[in-house]
Amino acid sequence: MKNILKSTLVLLSVLVAFTSCDNASSKSNSGALSSSAAEKVYVAPGEHDEFYAFISGGFSGQLSVYGLPSGRLFKVIPVFSQDAEKAYGYNEETKPMLNTSHGFVPWDDAHHPDISQTNGVVDGRWVFINGNNTPRIAKIDLSTFETTEIIEVPNSAGNHSSSFVTENSEYVVAGTRFSVPIPQKDMPIKDYKGNFKGSLSFISIDPEHGHMDIKFQLIMPGFDYDLSHPGRGKSHGWFFFTTYNTEEASTLMEVNASQNDKDFIAAVNWKKIEEYVNNGGGTMMPANYAHNVYDEATHSATSTMKKEVRIVNPLDVPGAVYFLPTPKSPHGCDVDPTGEYIVGNGKLSANLTVHSFTKMLNAIENNKVAGDAYGIPILNFEDVLAGVVEQPGLGPLHTEFDGKGNAYTTFFISSEVVKWKLGTWEVVDRQPCYYSVGHLMIPGGNSQKPFGKYVVAMNKITKDRYLPTGPEVTQSAQLYDISGEKMELLLDFPTVGEPHYAAGCPADLVKPRSKKLFKLEDNKHPYATLNEADAKVVRDGKTVHVYMTTIRSHFAPDNIEGIKVGDKVYFHITNLEQDYDVPHGVSMIGANTSELLIMPGQTETFLWEPKQIGVWPFYCTDFCSALHQEMQGYVRVSPANSNTPLKWSLGEDIE
Amino acid sequence: MKRSNVIMLIASLLPLGLFFFPLWKITLEAPQYPIPLGMYIHINDFSDVHPHDIKNINLMNHYVGMKYIPEAIPEFKIFPIGIIITTLIGLIIAFKGNHKWFLFWFVLMIVLSSAGLYDFYLWEHDYGHDLDPKAIMKFTNPDGSVMGFQPPLFGSKDILNFRAHSYPRLGALFLGLGIIASFTAYLTGKKNNKKPVTM
Numbered sequence: 001m002k003n004i005l006k007s008t009l010v011l012l013s014v015l016v017a018f019t020s021c022d023n024a025s026s027k028s029n030s031g032a033l034s035s036s037a038a039e040k041v042y043v044a045p046g047e048h049d050e051f052y053a054f055i056s057g058g059f060s061g062q063l064s065v066y067g068l069p070s071g072r073l074f075k076v077i078p079v080f081s082q083d084a085e086k087a088y089g090y091n092e093e094t095k096p097m098l099n100t101s102h103g104f105v106p107w108d109d110a111h112h113p114d115i116s117q118t119n120g121v122v123d124g125r126w127v128f129i130n131g132n133n134t135p136r137i138a139k140i141d142l143s144t145f146e147t148t149e150i151i152e153v154p155n156s157a158g159n160h161s162s163s164f165v166t167e168n169s170e171y172v173v174a175g176t177r178f179s180v181p182i183p184q185k186d187m188p189i190k191d192y193k194g195n196f197k198g199s200l201s202f203i204s205i206d207p208e209h210g211h212m213d214i215k216f217q218l219i220m221p222g223f224d225y226d227l228s229h230p231g232r233g234k235s236h237g238w239f240f241f242t243t244y245n246t247e248e249a250s251t252l253m254e255v256n257a258s259q260n261d262k263d264f265i266a267a268v269n270w271k272k273i274e275e276y277v278n279n280g281g282g283t284m285m286p287a288n289y290a291h292n293v294y295d296e297a298t299h300s301a302t303s304t305m306k307k308e309v310r311i312v313n314p315l316d317v318p319g320a321v322y323f324l325p326t327p328k329s330p331h332g333c334d335v336d337p338t339g340e341y342i343v344g345n346g347k348l349s350a351n352l353t354v355h356s357f358t359k360m361l362n363a364i365e366n367n368k369v370a371g372d373a374y375g376i377p378i379l380n381f382e383d384v385l386a387g388v389v390e391q392p393g394l395g396p397l398h399t400e401f402d403g404k405g406n407a408y409t410t411f412f413i414s415s416e417v418v419k420w421k422l423g424t425w426e427v428v429d430r431q432p433c434y435y436s437v438g439h440l441m442i443p444g445g446n447s448q449k450p451f452g453k454y455v456v457a458m459n460k461i462t463k464d465r466y467l468p469t470g471p472e473v474t475q476s477a478q479l480y481d482i483s484g485e486k487m488e489l490l491l492d493f494p495t496v497g498e499p500h501y502a503a504g505c506p507a508d509l510v511k512p513r514s515k516k517l518f519k520l521e522d523n524k525h526p527y528a529t530l531n532e533a534d535a536k537v538v539r540d541g542k543t544v545h546v547y548m549t550t551i552r553s554h555f556a557p558d559n560i561e562g563i564k565v566g567d568k569v570y571f572h573i574t575n576l577e578q579d580y581d582v583p584h585g586v587s588m589i590g591a592n593t594s595e596l597l598i599m600p601g602q603t604e605t606f607l608w609e610p611k612q613i614g615v616w617p618f619y620c621t622d623f624c625s626a627l628h629q630e631m632q633g634y635v636r637v638s639p640a641n642s643n644t645p646l647k648w649s650l651g652e653d654i655e
Numbered sequence: 656m657k658r659s660n661v662i663m664l665i666a667s668l669l670p671l672g673l674f675f676f677p678l679w680k681i682t683l684e685a686p687q688y689p690i691p692l693g694m695y696i697h698i699n700d701f702s703d704v705h706p707h708d709i710k711n712i713n714l715m716n717h718y719v720g721m722k723y724i725p726e727a728i729p730e731f732k733i734f735p736i737g738i739i740i741t742t743l744i745g746l747i748i749a750f751k752g753n754h755k756w757f758l759f760w761f762v763l764m765i766v767l768s769s770a771g772l773y774d775f776y777l778w779e780h781d782y783g784h785d786l787d788p789k790a791i792m793k794f795t796n797p798d799g800s801v802m803g804f805q806p807p808l809f810g811s812k813d814i815l816n817f818r819a820h821s822y823p824r825l826g827a828l829f830l831g832l833g834i835i836a837s838f839t840a841y842l843t844g845k846k847n848n849k850k851p852v853t854m
Contacts, residue, residue, distance in 0.1 A: 552714055578707035579714070580690075626718065627791060 037490040040481060043070040048511070051443045053456060053504040054113045054127050054140075055477065057081075060497025061108045063129055063140060068443070068454055068504065069479055071493030079138045079147045080108030080131040084594035088147070091596055092570065092605040093525075094294070096303035100134050100152050101288045109133045111500040112163055112227075116205070120167040120232050120448035124509030126210045128163040128172045135159030137174050137203060139210050143513045144296065151212045152289035154309050155182045155199040155219070161228040161241050161333075164446060165205070171270065172212065173230070174201040175241050179222035179248075182311075183285070192250040194374075196222035199311075200241060202270055211293065216277045216310045218268065218321070221374040222248050224257070225266070227332050227398075232448050233339035235357040237271035240342050244329035246373070257329065258348060262381065264323035264373070265333060265344050267360060272320045273312055282312040297524040299602050315375045322364060323373055324355050325381040332398035336407065336422055337448050341386055345396040345409065352396050352409060354425070356386035387425040392418045397438055398501075400445040402452025402482055410437040410457060417457050417480065419487060431487045433478060435461040442482070443504030451506060455480045455487070458499035465492055475499060516580040518601030525603035527572035532556045537648045544569045544646075550584040550598065551576040552625040554650065555618070558633030561654050562646030565610055565639055571596075571618075574603040584631070585621030595621045610637040659844030660749050663757050666836035667745020670738050670764075672829025673698040679775075679827060680704070681806050682820040683712065694724070696775075698738060698826065699731045719804055719815075720790025721782060730774060737767060745837070754844025761837040768830065772808070779805050 043049050049067025056063055061081030065074045082089030082098070089098050089106055098106055108131030115122040127140040135153035140146065153159055153174050161175030179196040181187055187195065200218040205211070223243040231238035246263045249256030276282070287309040294301040314321040326344035330353070334343040342355040363383040370380045395413030402408070406428065409418050415436050419429040439458045443451040457478045466474055474494035481488040520530055529535050529547040535556040538545045544567050549556045555573075563569055575584050577600035587595040591608040598604045610616065620631035638644040647654045656664075677695035682704070684691040692712050693704030701724055703709050713723045741764060748756040783805025786793075794802035794815070806812065806819045813819075823831075 577714075579711045 037481075037488065041069040041071065041479065041491045043067065043072070049507055051451070051454070051504050052124075052507050052510055053441065053443070053502050054115070055441075055456075055458070055495055055499045055502040056110045056113050056129060057496050058111065058475075058498030058500045059109050061110050061131070062496065063110060063113055063127065064496045065145065066477075066493070067507070068456070069490060071477070071479060071491050073493075073496070075145055076496055077140055077145055077147065079129055079140065080110050080136065080150075082106040082594075085597065087594045087596045087604060087606070090594035090606070092607065093300040093603075096301040097147060097150055097292045097294060099290045099292055099303035100136065101154070101290060101305070102134060105134045107133075108136060110138075110497075111160065113501060113503040114163055114165045114172070114446055115503045115505050116169040116210070117165055117167050117447055118169065120236070122444050122447050122449075122503075122505045122509065123169075124505050124513070125169075126205075127503060128165060130159050130162035130174060132159050132177075135174065135176070137163045137172055137212060139172075139212060141210070141296075142510050143515050145514070146294070148294040148296070149210065149212055150290075150292045151203060151214070152291070153199075153201050153203075153214070154287040154289040155180070155197075155217055155285075155311070156201065158224075161200075161225040164229050164239075166230045166239070166270075167232045167236050167448065169205045169207065169210075171202045171204055171215065173228060173239055173270075174203060175225035175228050176200070177224050177226060179224065182219060183287075189250050192222060193248040194222070196248070196250075198223055198225050200225060200228075200239075200266075200268065202239075202273075212291075214289075214306075214309050216273060216282050216312045218273065218312050218314055220266065220314060220321070221376065223264070226330070229333050229335045229342075229446060231335055231339050231357065232337065235335065235339035235342075237269060238357070239268045239270050240333050240335060241266040241268065242326065242330040242333040242344055244331075262325040262327050263329055264378070265326045265330065265342060265355065266376075267322045267324055267342075269320045273317050276317045276320070277310060277312065281316065282310045284308045285311045295524075296518070297522055299518070299523065299525045299604065319364070321376050322360070323376055323378040324360065324384045325370075325378060326353050326355070327351070332396070334399040334401075334407075336401050337403050337450055339448075341422055343399045343407065343409070345398060347395055347397055347412070349396070350391050350394070352389035352392055352399075352420075354386045354388065354422075355384045359386065360384045387423070389420050389425045389427065392420060392427050393430070398440055400440050400442040400455060401450050402442055402455075403444075403450040404452055406452075406482075408440060408442070408455050408482070408487075410440045412436050412438065412460070417455065417487065419482070429486045431480060431489055433457050433459055434465050434476075434492070435459055435463060437478075439499065439501040441502040441504055443506065446503070451504075453481070453483050454490075455482050456502060456504070458495065458502065460498070462494075466494060477502075517578060518599060520574075520576065520578060520601045523574065523601055523603060525572070525574070527570070527605060528603040529572070529574045530576075532576065532650075535648070535650070537562075537646055539646050542567050546571045546648075548573045549576050550574070550586070550620065550631075552582070553620075553627030553631045555586070555620070555631065555633045556650045557648035558650050559636075559654055560633070560648045561636040561638075562644045563610060563635055563637050564642060564644075565613055565637060567610060569608045569610065569635075570605055571608060572603060572605045573598055575600050577601070582624060583622050584624050586618060587621050588618040588635070589616045597622060610635075613637050613639055657844070657847065659754060659757065659840045659847060660752075662836055662843060663745065663752070663760070663840035664749035666757075666833045666840055667742050667749055667760070669833030669836060670742060670830045673738055673826040674735070676825035676829065677702070678824060678830075680820075680822055680824050683715075683814075684818045684820070685816050695824065698734045700727075715817075716804070718791045719794065720787035720792075721804055722785065722787075724782075728778065730771075730778075734771065737771075741767065745833075749840075754841045754848060757837050757841035757844055761834060761841060764830075764834045764837065768834065776808050779808065782806075 051068040078088035135156035139149040156176040158177030160177035179198040224245040228241040245257035328346040328349035330344035332345035393411030393414040479491040575598040679696040784803040
């Protein structure tokens, strides 16, 4: 018995020794200070995060604003989808934002946010994001965190290789994923090859207000233009697009578009085309596309249909476009901070192909052309190749850079982020993702100056990572610390919709410019009521305009009589508050629209079409003050043929 | 010019600082106001510390039935005239007068400033106690009397969820320095006067 005890003790002590050894070695591996992931993502109550992350909502059509490293969600900015919470696309002011050549389209698939840049560095003024389905590019103003402009992209379909910004925000670029007949026409689908075209749109950005205007569309062969990124630094003036389906198939694409051993990265010298266009080059083509602009002074959007667009045939600008052969249907097209390396993430390839900008220029200079596709020169693969990362993982999709000579690539199939070195192409580290990672983002990733402290991986599948919520579970992001040699997983956090890429920047770039309220004296809304004394109700035939104000804690007027069944009643409500974070809401029983959520100094309008006689209440929907529950009113609705006089009041009875 | 007169000259000019800097500041702190609400009292105006502060103070105060802070009060006309007149008197004294006149000006300023402060106190008292009988919220003191919301004349005080601070600002400092300087002028003049003439 004693012996058994003794040997057990010995065994235990050996085990303990091994275990502690193990602990010690794993600690030394990950660095002495890397022990507490929780500490690294903890942002104390009342403290602010170091970075903003703008994470796209994919099929939610929206853009969410998170803080890093905490992963806390601050706001979901409505962009391409109606949002009843904020009345976006429901109130009269923002309905025009969702106008297109196909009419009102209240949803889109929001993909790739990108922050405006100055001198190759993110400047935190605007975020651009593409609507993939009904091709559109939106601009979000980071002083209000609201969508202030949407331009539809004609001659495009599946607006996917978008919306990436050049290094001085000269252009936001939108490429077509699905080639289509240009102009659209009724034709057999089987005649795709040679007849369908892909357009690459260069949308100029007004440096002062950020207004977008399609400068030109490059009409390319009918491939699928998948993703893109601008050249920067030495390659500024060029833009790179990955392509797949160079087979030009139109059915059973998963097979038929995966036959060619190599597809292309299209290198576009946009400076050259810009010069050509500035000298009158290109042709104006009839088109029909919406340009929707929200004016902060009138708090209203207007939609204008544009009737033509300038198109450019690449063959008319020799030396402007080249094809770089890139293995196996490349997805992400990523340019390193120096502008030298162009990474083609060949999603069906076991290797990662990196092209050299210098070698590309060299090949062009020496006219080393391997052939052409529809007249566009194809360079030799070997002539432009900088290097290959050998067997880093399965299914490479996207690459970002830390500005310290490292690249980070996501692998969808092997579900991991792999860190490798630019120039030596050696794999340094790999970390699993949970699960099947798509995009990844380092703040400032699409710029000359990444802030290489964190990388956010955006996963397509979460399965068991969170408490289950029925068949549909959240998508998620994962935050890794990349400040050391090895990556360290710090945090999982759920996302809104499906995150297709994100953009991040230091909070200090945006925070000081964030507006607290709209000044009442700057309110130029045509139906604004800037004083409670001016509140009124005006009938114009069957249309009634209610000029209403809100201030804690009442509406003015709050009693209205003389409304009739069949009227169209427009409630134009001005929030007279001039204090930070005092919005008022409003909702009317039976209104076939959403509530309004009106920021201080703002005017918003909803339409109510009363269908039944009676006395119908309305109330404030945002808990504005201690007397919020008292913030309510009544509208008397009389029969259509009644003589009830139009009257309104506040604080006294209607006699 | 004698040294005491030079000091008196400075003394009489110092109160003019009231035209450039606020006299007083009232600050209201509360948890939901991480940036406190505040109001400057100038010799001829009320002004916001941060944009819209007065509007927001009024909004808060209407719940307990306090009147809106007026755009203008009669004092805004009287006080500037008072300061200009006393400065003019001070200047005349500085050029023409002796230390006895300096003392007179000192006493005059003390009396007028005290009157001003008392007037300010009365306004504050009225502002804090003359409440709308239809006030949304009515509070009573432990003894059953109606609670007033008068900000302190000087110092800090809790008023419901707010902590109110009331302190003089740079303008008041200029006035105070002027008054002290006039007394210094008086003392200097008096000392010099006692000195036997040595020439």
